[in-house]
Amino acid sequence: MSDRLKYQIAISLVKGIGPKLARNLVAYVGDEQAIFSESSRALMAIPGIGKSLVSAIKSRDVLDRAEEELEFITRHNIHTLYFNDDSYPKRLTMCDDAPIILYVKGQLQLNQNKVIGVVGTRKASDEARINCEKLIEGIAKRYPKTCIVSGLAYGIDVCAHQAALKFGLPTWGVMAHGLDRIYPPLHRNIAKEMLVNGGLVTEFTSGTNPDKPNFVKRNRIVAGLVDALVMVESGIKGGAIITARIAESYNRDVLAFPGSAHDDLAKGGNYLIKKNIAALIEGVDDLEYALAWESVAKDQAVQSTLFVDFKSADEELLYNVLKENKELTANELCIKSGLAVSKVSANMLALEFNGLVKCLPGNAFRILK
Template sequence: MNSDLQYQIALKLVPKIGDIHAKKLIAYCGGVEAIFKETSKNLQKIPQIGNVLIRSLKSAEVMSRAEKEIKFIEKHNIKPLFFLDEDYPQRLKNCDDGPILLYYKGNTDLNTAQVLSIVGTRQASEQGTEICDEIISQFKDTNTLIVSGLAYGIDACSHKSALVNGLNTVGVLGHGLDRIYPAEHRKYAEKMVSQGGLLTEFVSGSKPNRENFPMRNRIVAGMSDATLVVESKARGGSLITAFLAIDYNRDVFAIPGRPKDKNSAGCNMLIKRNVAHLINNANDIK
C-alpha cells in the first residue's frame, strides 16, 4: 500500500483542518507523514494547533478510513492528485485555498493550454442553452478544456455541447466518485470519462450536501484561465464561482440580457460593476 497516499488522504480527512492550514502544517513539519509522526508536544508549539486537532491527527480512525479509500480508488481506476504532484491542476495550485488532494477519473490533461469554465443557472432558458451551444461550437478544433459542475441547466448544456463538438470536458463534483448527482446526468458522465473526466475533492460515500457546492465552485474557478457566465439570476452558485474567479485574478466573461430578464440579472450586474467582460461570441474570449 502507498503509505504516502494514505497519509495524504488521512490529512484531508482530519475534521476542520482546512486546506490552507494543512499546507502550513506540511511546510512546518517537512511533509505529510511527518505531521502524523510528530509528537503531541511539538505539535502544540505550532500556531493555531489545538488539542482537538492534535487528537484527530493521532486518531487511528482517519488512517483506517484512508486505507479504505485507497482500496476504492484502486478498484475504480481513480487517480489521486496531491497538490505537489505535476499532474495536479497547476492553476489551482496557485490558489491559497486549493484542495491538497483531488480524485480524478478521466483521460485528459488538466493542465492543457486553455481551460474555460462555463457556469450559469440551473433553470436555463431556451435562449441561454442556444447561446451556450453556439459559443462552445466556436471552440471546435481547439485544444480548449471545458469545465463545469455537471448540474442542471447551463452546466449540463456545457458538458453536452463540448462532447458533441469533440472537446474534452471535466465535471467537478460536490460529492464522492461513487455516485453521480443528479443521476440523470450519468449518460454525460460516462462519456466524459473517456473525453475529459470527473474531478472531486470528496472521498467515496460523501453525499451531495448543500455546503459542498461552494467548495466545488472554487475548484471550477481556480483550475480555469477564465470563467464564462451564460445566464444567472441575481443570486446563485454561478455568481459565487464568478466572484471566486475574480478573487483568483482570472478573467470573467458574461452574456448580457434584457434588463427585466431574471435569468440575466446576475450577468448584467457583473457587467455593470465592471468585473466581467461583455461578450457576444467565442472570439471575445479567445
C-alpha cells in the same frame, strides 16, 4: 507509494484542518507521514495547531478511514493529484485555498494550454442554451484543444458538457460529492462519455453526499481550474454568481452574456457587467479578444502563405517574381521570369484560381498571399 498516499488522504480527513493549514503542517514537519508520527508536544508548537486538532490527528479513525478510501480508489481506478505532485493542476496552485488532494476519474488533462469554465442557471432558457452551444462550437473551431470545465448540474452546466462532447473538446465535471455516485443521476450517461475525453474531479471522498455547502466548495475548484469563466445566464443569486466572484478573486477573466433588463434570469449577467466584474460576451470573438488568443484559423492562414502547393515549377517562379514586386503586368512578368507569353498567361490564370494572385485592369497582377 500506497503508504504515502494513505497519509496524504488522511491529512484531508482531519476535521478542522483545511487546505492552508494542511500545507503549513507538511512544511513544518517535512512529509505527510511525519504529521501522524510526530509527538503531541511537537505538533502543539506548530502555529494554528491546538489540543483539539492534535487529538484529531492522533485519532486512529482518521488513518482507518484513509485506508478504506485507498482501497476504494484502487478498486475503481481513480487517480489522485496531491498538491505538490507535478501533475496537480498548475492553475490551482495559484489559489491559496485549493484542495490538498483531488480525486480524478478519466483522462489526466487538467493542465491543458487553454481551459474555459462555463456556468449558469439550472433553469436555462432556450436562448441561453443556444448561446452556450454556439460559443463552444466557435471555441472548437478556433481552438480545438480547449478544455471546457463545469459542474455537471442541470441547465447550463450539462449544456456545456454536451456541447463540448458534440464538438470534440475535452470536458471536466467538478463534483460536489464523492466519486461513488453521480449527481444528478440523470447525467450518469453523459458522465460516462466525458471519461473518454476529460472526466470527473472532486476533493471529496467516497460516501460524501451532495450537500449544499459542498457546492460552494466545488465552485472554487471550477474557478481555480480555468483561464476564464463564462457566465451564460443566471439570476442575481446562485452558484454561478458565487463562482464568478471567486474567479474574480483568483484574478481570472470573467465574461457574461447580457440579457433583457426585465428578465430575472439575465439579472446576474447584467449585474456582473454593470459592476465591471465581467466583460460582455456575445460569442467567441469576445472571448478571443479578452484573452488575447491567436486562433488556429489565423495560424493556418499564416502558414498557407509560407507553404504554397504549386502545381509546376513555372507557377512557383512566377509567384516568387510577383511576390518580390507586389504588382506587375503580364509583359513585365515575361521579362523578369524569362517565360513565353503563353506560359505566363496559363500559369497566372492557375494562380488566380487558387486565390494566390489577383488580375487587375490593364492585364496586371497583384499578390494576395
